[in-house]
Amino acid sequence: MKKLHxxxxxxxxxxxxxxxxxxxxxxxxxxIKRSNNIAMYSVHLEENSPITGYEVFRIKFGKxxxxxxxxxxxxxxxxxNEDFGRIAWSWNSFEKANEQYEMLCNQKxxxxx
Numbered sequence: 001m002k003k004l005h006x007x008x009x010x011x012x013x014x015x016x017x018x019x020x021x022x023x024x025x026x027x028x029x030x031x032i033k034r035s036n037n038i039a040m041y042s043v044h045l046e047e048n049s050p051i052t053g054y055e056v057f058r059i060k061f062g063k064x065x066x067x068x069x070x071x072x073x074x075x076x077x078x079x080x081n082e083d084f085g086r087i088a089w090s091w092n093s094f095e096k097a098n099e100q101y102e103m104l105c106n107q108k109x110x111x112x113x
Contacts, residue, residue: 014073014074015061015073015074015075015076016073016074016075016076017075017076018031018034018039018059018075018076018077018078019031021047022041022078023047024078025081026045027043027044027045027052028043028044028045028046028047028049029041029042029043029044029055029078030042030044032054033101034059035105037058037059038056038057038058038059038101038104038105039056039057039059040054040055040056040097040098040101041054041055042054043055043090053090053091053092054090054091054092054093054094054096054097055079055088055089055090055091055097056088056089056091056097056100056101056104057078057079057083057087057088057089058079058087058088058104059076059077060076060077060078060079060083060087061074061075061076061077062074062075062076062077
């Protein structure tokens with residue numbers, strides 16, 4: 001775990017970082033780049049298939065909790081489907097995704113979904 005600014009406590013403390021690869025919604029997402037609170041992932045139909053798109057988003061934080069008997073620490077979380085269009089966006093081209101990424105990195109606003 002890395003010490004990150006925790007939006008729940010306002011302090012720098014250990015928070016589990018986002019994974020470099022996710023598998024959900026029938027797709028594989030792989031980290032391309034990230035800043036403090038902005039990330040860009042490539043989207044693939046399968047682990048080693050060509051890129052089908054890109055997802056750019058503000059990184060959310062999840063509180064420590066227990067879900068279906070499994071304990072989760074305070075952590076960074078991938079956006080939910082409902083976050084798209086609000087703090088997350090999908091793009092077909094790297095150029096558009098990178099433009100969105102740079103725009104978000106240059107904004108000072110902090111959003112906790």
